[in-house]
Amino acid sequence: MTHTPGIVITGASGRMGQMLMKTVLDSDAAKLVGAVERKGHDWVGRDVGEAMGGQPVGVTVTDDALEAFSHAQAVIDFTAPDATLEFAALAAQARCVHVIGTTGMSDEQIARLEPASRHAVIVRAGNMSLGVNLLVQLTKKVAAALDEDFDIEVIEAHHHHKVDAPSGTALMLGEAAAEGRGVDLNDVSDRGRDGITGARKRGDIGFHAVRGGDIVGEHDVLFAAPGERIVLRHLATDRAIFARGALKAALWGQGKAPGEYDMVDVLGL
Numbered sequence: 260m261t262h263t264p265g266i267v268i269t270g271a272s273g274r275m276g277q278m279l280m281k282t283v284l285d286s287d288a289a290k291l292v293g294a295v296e297r298k299g300h301d302w303v304g305r306d307v308g309e310a311m312g313g314q315p316v317g318v319t320v321t322d323d324a325l326e327a328f329s330h331a332q333a334v335i336d337f338t339a340p341d342a343t344l345e346f347a348a349l350a351a352q353a354r355c356v357h358v359i360g361t362t363g364m365s366d367e368q369i370a371r372l373e374p375a376s377r378h379a380v381i382v383r384a385g386n387m388s389l390g391v392n393l394l395v396q397l398t399k400k401v402a403a404a405l406d407e408d409f410d411i412e413v414i415e416a417h418h419h420h421k422v423d424a425p426s427g428t429a430l431m432l433g434e435a436a437a438e439g440r441g442v443d444l445n446d447v448s449d450r451g452r453d454g455i456t457g458a459r460k461r462g463d464i465g466f467h468a469v470r471g472g473d474i475v476g477e478h479d480v481l482f483a484a485p486g487e488r489i490v491l492r493h494l495a496t497d498r499a500i501f502a503r504g505a506l507k508a509a510l511w512g513q514g515k516a517p518g519e520y521d522m523v524d525v526l527g528l
């Protein structure tokens with residue numbers, strides 16, 4: 260008999276939390292065993308299906324993350340950096356696979372995931388969709404094929420609720436471009452120009468963030484040279500693509516050795 264992994268969703272009431280819940284409830288490969296919200300949230304104590312405006316699903320929203328994780332095989336976490344660091348310690352304690360979609364983490368915060376990854380599998384990516392992870396590979400290839408006559412700019416657009424910039428995806432694409440070029444992104448990153456900036460510095464990788472309305476997520480990588488331009492583009496029109504990727508990661512992580520992984524590992528790209 261095959262074992263169906265139990266999944267807990269953190270940030271249950273969020274845009275991604277609700278999408279993740281629906282994706283797990285619709286899946287035959289996993290079962291929803293927990294939904295976590297912060298202390299004092301008005302969903303705590305309610306059936307999560309009813310809280311989302313539908314039928315009961317038999318899962319009560321809790322603010323006790325460790326208790327919820329102790330009944331699960333994986334935690335899918337699209338919340339905020341501080342919350343994700345707390346959940347990483349608890350998921351490791353419960354030996355759950357921790358799938359992290361949270362963006363906006365500093366290098367120092369990312370480094371603080373390391374102790375948890377010694378005890379449990381962590382899969383973290385700024386974008387869980389197949390399309391973006393393919394675009395990351397293409398960006399690396401194109402950047403490796405072109406010289407610095409081609410200026411690289413990463414332009415992203417998101418809904419007006421988004422709190423971090425550049426997006427996690429834009430940073431993944433920038434890292435890929437830098438890697439393709441054989442440079443360190445920290446040395447060439449130029450974020451959001453304003454004022455008398457002087458002429459563009461050869462070799463820089465620029466980042467620009469647009470925020471408006473209900474844009475799900477759009478990313479362009481522009482390679483601009485005298486006389487020609489290449490644009491690599493991904494348009495997300497449905498958050499389901501991120502939730503499907505996250506569930507795939509939660510299933511992929513079962514039985515893997517503790518450590519830090521990303522969607523390139525999961526998708527075998």
Ligand SMILES: NC(=O)C1=CN([C@@H]2O[C@H](COP(=O)(O)OP(=O)(O)OC[C@H]3O[C@@H](n4cnc5c(N)ncnc54)[C@H](OP(=O)(O)O)[C@@H]3O)[C@@H](O)[C@H]2O)C=CC1
Pocket residue numbers: 269270271272273274275276296297300337338339341342359360361362363384385386387388427501
């Ligand atoms: N990797 C990927 O593929 C994707 C990543 N994301 C990322 O996922 C994250 C969430 O996005 P989105 O769903 O749009 O955001 P929302 O603001 O809609 O949801 C975030 C959820 O996390 C909860 N949360 C925040 N801080 C805490 C905390 N300290 N303890 C417990 N719960 C907390 C919020 O609760 P409350 O309302 O009470 O604050 C809310 O339920 C962002 O970082 C975003 O960039 C989004 C889409 C795809």
Ligand SMILES: O=C(O)C1=N[C@H](C(=O)O)C[C@H](O)C1
Pocket residue numbers: 362385386417421425426427428429475476477
């Ligand atoms: O906040 C969002 O919505 C998204 N965040 C991720 C990011 O920062 O790149 C992924 C996706 O673009 C949606």
